[in-house]
Amino acid sequence: MLRSFLASLALLILTIPSLLFAADDLAILESVVAARQRTQPELQNYLASIETSLIEEIMARLNEELPPDVNPPPTPVINKFWQRKGGNLVYASIAQMTPYVEKVVQQVSANLAIELNEMLLPTERAGQRRKLVKGAKITESEVALADKMIQHLEITFAQPTDLEQAFYTDGLRLPQKQINALVFDIDVSTGTVNELSIVTEDKLQLIVEIRYIEVANGHIPERFKVTSPDGKVDDLFEIQFANIHGAFLPSRMLRTIRRPGLQEDLEVKFKDYRINQPIPVDIQDRLNGK
Numbered sequence: 223m224l225r226s227f228l229a230s231l232a233l234l235i236l237t238i239p240s241l242l243f244a245a246d247d248l249a250i251l252e253s254v255v256a257a258r259q260r261t262q263p264e265l266q267n268y269l270a271s272i273e274t275s276l277i278e279e280i281m282a283r284l285n286e287e288l289p290p291d292v293n294p295p296p297t298p299v300i301n302k303f304w305q306r307k308g309g310n311l312v313y314a315s316i317a318q319m320t321p322y323v324e325k326v327v328q329q330v331s332a333n334l335a336i337e338l339n340e341m342l343l344p345t346e347r348a349g350q351r352r353k354l355v356k357g358a359k360i361t362e363s364e365v366a367l368a369d370k371m372i373q374h375l376e377i378t379f380a381q382p383t384d385l386e387q388a389f390y391t392d393g394l395r396l397p398q399k400q401i402n403a404l405v406f407d408i409d410v411s412t413g414t415v416n417e418l419s420i421v422t423e424d425k426l427q428l429i430v431e432i433r434y435i436e437v438a439n440g441h442i443p444e445r446f447k448v449t450s451p452d453g454k455v456d457d458l459f460e461i462q463f464a465n466i467h468g469a470f471l472p473s474r475m476l477r478t479i480r481r482p483g484l485q486e487d488l489e490v491k492f493k494d495y496r497i498n499q500p501i502p503v504d505i506q507d508r509l510n511g512k
Contacts, residue, residue, distance in 0.1 A: 257412070257440055261442060264469065269499065272300045272302055310337065347387065350388040351388045355379075375405070376405045379402060394457075412440075412441050418432070426450070427450055428450055446460075460475070473492055
């Protein structure tokens, strides 16, 4: 009886690790999310104004559509509000925003509503990630690289899968539909994704290399390089930071897109930062949908 019990106990002990691993295939990815949430803990919110030639370009195009006897509206001042608990927004500081100006803000917002730490593995989509990998083949390995330990996680979907921004947002203009495989290389010591590889059903392969700066309690990305093995895709997204009252915040963003049929350059500047201030009533109303 005792011998049978010990044998059963030994079998259970040997089985537990594999069961835990099977139930938590994405633990290494969620550890990246947890590490990210600890960065710059003193920063709770900020409000900044934004300068970009994109606004002038859009206004110029829209002005061409106006009748000759209609005076064009002034170029809107665009602001960005961020808060740690979510509910961030990009908006124009105009009391009565006409449909004309609203159209400008909507076009600009897609390029400016970028949260650097949320571009990979959005926090609120953890459950969605787990649903998407059910039935997928997941392999994990470790690679010692210089003085770093790199965790290599490969996800091969059972069939082409639509990610719907569960693993990365639209900010990097990466494919979201018909994905065959994802590969993450994670620096265990910093809790950051150093490289992401994507393979689509139509054989497109993209590699995203990420570089970071060190801040209080962690790291934030300062450079995304997106390339394809055939050289047809060569995008670069770089961020320059400024120390604003002890917090590192973007001061300038540069993005170049070089793809077949798409050549684009964008520069964005952030200024007049206000950090950790009470949320203005007008912003609170916008957040509440008023």
